[in-house]
Structure formats: structure tokens, C-alpha cells
Amino acid sequence: QKEVEQDPGPLSVPEGAIVSLNCTYSNSAFQYFMWYRQYSRKGPELLMYTYSSGNKEDGRFTAQVDKSSKYISLFIRDSQPSDSATYLCAMSPSGGSYIPTFGRGTSLIVHP
Amino acid sequence: EAQVTQNPRYLITVTGKKLTVTCSQNMNHEYMSWYRQDPGLGLRQIYYSMNVEVTDKGDVPEGYKVSRKEKRNFPLILESPSPNQTSLYFCASKQGPGGYTFGSGTRLTVV
Numbered sequence: 001q002k003e004v005e006q007d008p009g010p011l012s013v014p015e016g017a018i019v020s021l022n023c024t025y026s027n028s029a030f031q032y033f034m035w036y037r038q039y040s041r042k043g044p045e046l047l048m049y050t051y052s053s054g055n056k057e058d059g060r061f062t063a064q065v066d067k068s069s070k071y072i073s074l075f076i077r078d079s080q081p082s083d084s085a086t087y088l089c090a091m092s093p094s095g096g097s098y099i100p101t102f103g104r105g106t107s108l109i110v111h112p
Numbered sequence: 113e114a115q116v117t118q119n120p121r122y123l124i125t126v127t128g129k130k131l132t133v134t135c136s137q138n139m140n141h142e143y144m145s146w147y148r149q150d151p152g153l154g155l156r157q158i159y160y161s162m163n164v165e166v167t168d169k170g171d172v173p174e175g176y177k178v179s180r181k182e183k184r185n186f187p188l189i190l191e192s193p194s195p196n197q198t199s200l201y202f203c204a205s206k207q208g209p210g211g212y213t214f215g216s217g218t219r220l221t222v223v
Contacts, residue, residue, distance in 0.1 A: 008152075031209075032209045034211045036211070036212075036214075041217070042216065042217070043116075043202050043204075043214035043215055043216050043217050044155075044202070044212075044214045045214065046211035046212065046213070049210070049211045051209075088154070088155070090211075092209060094209065097143075097160070097162055097168075098143070098206075098208060098209040099145075099157070099160060099170075100211075100212070102154055102155045103154065104152070104153070104154035105154060
């Protein structure tokens with residue numbers, strides 16, 4: 001079992017839909033949780049960053065962490081064609097080198 | 113502008129010809145890493161550095177070398193490139209537990 005599991009998709013939704021992207025993990029030492037967005041032929045960019053459990057909201061984006069279930073989610077409200085990209089989850093333990101473990105990414109397509 | 117700059121963006125080379133991909137960050141970050149990204153395999157860490165003169169192997173270090181002589185620079189060296197090193201490479205930097213800032217990528221083809 002991989003440390004971080006993420007469905008590769010693609011996930012295709014109509015413009016305006018609510019999108020739910022998810023990752024599961026097995027390492028209970030993970031404390032920092034991140035979501036990155038990667039457009040085609042570009043480097044990943046940090047979208048959301050949370051520590052431990054709970055929710056964090058930023059505009060149309062909400063990150064949710066459920067450590068008891070080892071499950072994290074990214075919700076995108078009112079999705080736009082410009083949200084079409086690959087979304088990667090990442091997580092790291094506290095202390096030490098803080099080296100993150102990445103999911104393989106979910107491809108999202110928002111069609112007009 | 114805070115950024116990670118890597119060069120070149122595209123490179124085609126022949127098997128065995130030594131090459132260096134440069135990486136520089138202007139954010140005074142302690143941590144720097146190199147990743148390769150391949151279809152179906154995601155991001156895999158090659159090497160990382162926690163500070164000047166401190167480097168360590170990631171998940172796929174074979175065939176690569178790095179050095180960290182200055183805080184801002186973290187070059188990736190392929191002493192004898194082989195076709196299985198054809199990939200998209202990313203340099204990244206961060207501070208402590210924060211998220212990475214990634215460079216724009218270097219697409220390397222080894223023929």
C-alpha cells in the first residue's frame with residue numbers, strides 16, 4: 001500500500017459544479033497537509049496548506065483534513081474552466097526534514 | 113518576485129554526455145529539493161538539502177549528483193545520462209514545514 005493514495009481521474013465536471021478531490025494516507029505521523037495545482041507544462045503551485053485536522057477556506061477553495069480517517073479533501077465551489085489542471089495532495093510529518101510525500105495527482109477537467 | 117529559477121527549460125542530449133541543470137532561489141529558503149515527474153509515477157524526489165553543505169538522497173538518487181555550496185543554489189548533475197533519465201525535472205525550495213515553491217521545470221531528453 002502506498003503511503004498516499006490519490007485517484008488519477010480524469011474527473012470531468014460542468015462549469016459551476018462543486019468539485020471534490022480526495023486523498024487517503026497510511027502514515028499517522030503526517031501533520032502538515034497541502035494541495036498543489038499543476039497546469040500543463042508548468043510547475044506545481046501551492047494552493048492550500050493546513051496543519052493537523054480541521055477545515056481551511058480560501059475563496060472558492062476549502063481544504064478539509066480528517067486525521068481519524070486518514071483522509072483529506074479539497075473542495076472547489078463554482079468551478080471554472082480555468083480550474084482545469086492536475087491537483088496533487090502532499091503531506092509531511094512534524095519535525096525532522098519535513099519532507100513531503102506527494103500523491104500522484106488527479107486530473108480535473110471543467111468544461112464550459 | 114519570489115521564485116525558483118531553473119535552467120535550461122528544455123534540453124536534448126546524448127547518452128553519456130555530462131550535464132548540469134541549475135537551480136536558484138531568492139527567498140533565503142533552507143530546504144531545496146529536486147524531483148522528477150513521469151507519467152503514471154507522479155513526483156519522485158531525487159535529492160534534497162536541508163542547508164548549505166547538507167544533502168541527502170531521496171527516493172530515486174541513482175545516476176544523479178547534487179551540491180549545495182551556497183544557500184541559494186542547488187544544481188543537479190548527471191555525470192553520464194542515460195535514456196531512462198528522460199523526464200521532467202523540478203527544483204523546489206521551502207522554509208521549515210511550509211509548502212514548496214517549485215521552479216518551471218526542465219524537460220530533459222536523453223537519446
